[in-house]
Amino acid sequence: MSAVLPPFGVAPLTIRNLRAPAALVDGLPHHAADSRSGLVTFDVTIRDGRFHAPTSSEREWDAQGRLALPGFIDMHVHLDKAFTSERTGFSDNGLASAVELAMADAPNRTVEDIVARMDRALVRTEQHGTVALRTHLDTFEEPDTSPAWIAFGEIQSAWKHRLTLQAVALMALFRVEHDDFDRRCAQIAKRDGVLGAFIGPGSATPERIDRLFLAAARHGLDLDLHVDETTDASADGLSLVVETALRHKFAGRIVAGHCCALAQKHEPEAQALIAGIAEAGIHVVALPLTNGFLQDRKTGRTPRLRGLAPVTELRAAGVNVAFASDNVQDAFYPYGDFDMLDVMRQAQFLGQLEGNPADWATAYHAGAAAAMGLENAGMIRAGGPADAILFEATGWTDLFSRTNTARTVLRNGKPFGAATAEAVRIERRRA
Structure with a gap:
């Protein structure tokens, strides 16, 4: 050749x-x-x-x-935390340890710091051939005063002729109970953002999920959720999301990220939940790099579980499945370069998808574009x-x-x- x-x-x-x-x-x-x-x-x-x-x-x-x-369409990343691993170190004991390290570094994430690292990330993204990207932003403050959102606004403007960029407000689920939550949603909508939440074990209740959906509908927001990022089979966040989406007949797009616990449920329970995901029209994004690194991680012990959502079963049920980079060189995953070819390669290996790689190609292109609401992409x-x-x-x-x-x-x-x-x-x- x-x-x-x-x-x-x-x-x-x-x-x-x-x-x-x-x-x-x-x-x-x-x-x-x-x-x-x-x-x-x-x-x-x-x-x-x-x-x-x-x-x-x-x-x-x-x-x-x-x-x-x-x-490429890279639909789940964390630009505000990218390239911080030299400051934070990285987790040697799973997700909770990574969260602690990232939170300790949060005061260092000034607007100037975030802009510089986001710019570096997008240079790498563009060089590798990605044309659209969705980032989750830690939203501790209201978006109007959040360093991450202020930095993203500058970056989005500077890169508007080069990359399509979207942002998701990543918040703890308990914030739906706070008086300022409606104001937060209005500020997200003003920025054409997406409403997000971290739905971890023990945090999901029917009342909280209901409030989340009602706020999204009220402000015309799509949802992009971190849900059941654990190998604990008892995690019920995803099932509550499915039940609520069907009950409300939610008109916006819903993306469920991670969904690791789904792979650990007993087969009949998993299949019933997968059928509900398909019925609700929920898109699922699996994150092979970060979840492969963090899930079932314990100091001094070889992991037994892969931490990947059951993508083959989801796709077989008609669910739109995508893969994405997730974390890059931060406390959650100390490697990576915003290269979707790396994501493709690892997804093939971890998911044992090599029997039909062409069938999975949409997961990095047109399928991911559909989950982001992008036309004429992928x-x-x-x-x-x-x-x-x-x-x-x-x-x-x-x-x-x-x-x-x-x-x-x-x-x-x-x-x-x-x-x-x-x-x-x-x-x-x-x-």
């Missing part, structure tokens, strides 16, 4: 013999999918920054079967923006086996270069 790439950016360019998962190619003629890999071979023309059905062109390039994926689509990643690989084994697989990131039909990757300079003016 020749390593010589075409002169992108001089329109139009027709690329022959690309390969991509059939589920991620729309409106472009292609051959039947390979029965083993689920990949299709197709041609495409890039013109005016968009994909088009192939036409004869003076400039053509034979991709020789290179694998192409749409721009697909290689005729008429859509020419945002894609071309890998120096011709199939899944190539892609997942070599950790240094080269890639070319296309944004609006042009290659993303080192000069583009410089950090955005933000001039902060104070009154």
Whole structure:
């Protein structure tokens, strides 16, 4: 396979013999999918920054079967805590230990500190080929005075022409009982944010979940929840979320993140709950890196459990499942680089999904976009923006086996270069 790439950016360019998962190619003629890999071979023309059905062109390039994926959608991260592990250390005893370390560092998270780390994170995100990202923000204060929300507002403005960014207000569930909760929701709505909550063992009650849903409906907010992030099979947060969603006929989107405990429940109970998730139209995002690192973690003991939601059973029931980066170089997960290829690789291994990797490709692209409410994202689509990643690989084994697989990131039909990757300079003016 020749390593010589075409002169992108001089329109139009027709690329022959690309390969991509059939589920991620729309409106472009292609051959039947390979029965083993689920990949299709197709041609495409890039013109005016968009994909088009192939036409004869003076400039053509034979991709020789290179694998192409749409721009990644990373729908669950924590930008406000990213790159703090040098300050915090990392947990050696599970989730509770990580929370303690992160909380001890919270006073260090000034607006200036968060802006700098968010900017660094988005540079890495963009370089790896992600086009949209949703971050949870620790919302100790009301958003109007929260350093995390103030920093996110600056970053979102600075990056608005480069990445699609969304924010979720991550709060302890007990805050629904506080007098300022309605005001918090109004401030989240004003920022086009998403209402979040950490629903851990012992914190979920029918009354609290009911208040959460009523507030979301009142303010027109979608929900994105940390729920049952534990291997304790008795955790009931997810079941309460499902019951409440069905009872209220909630019209907004609901994302349930983590859902680790679901994998530990007895099979009949798990299947009944999965059926309820599907009926309620709840999206599930699994986080293989952080949950693989934290769940069933105890000092001096080898973990017995993987901590991954039962993604195969969820998908089989018709639930939209996504995967995402979650924590990057912080107290919860001291590794990572906002590279969704790393997430793909680990999800394949931990979830034993290698039998049908093409079927799971939507979990990093179109499925994640649907959970975020994004249109025209996560697909290689005729008429859509020419945002894609071309890998120096011709199939899944190539892609997942070599950790240094080269890639070319296309944004609006042009290659993303080192000069583009410089950090955005933000001039902060104070009154």
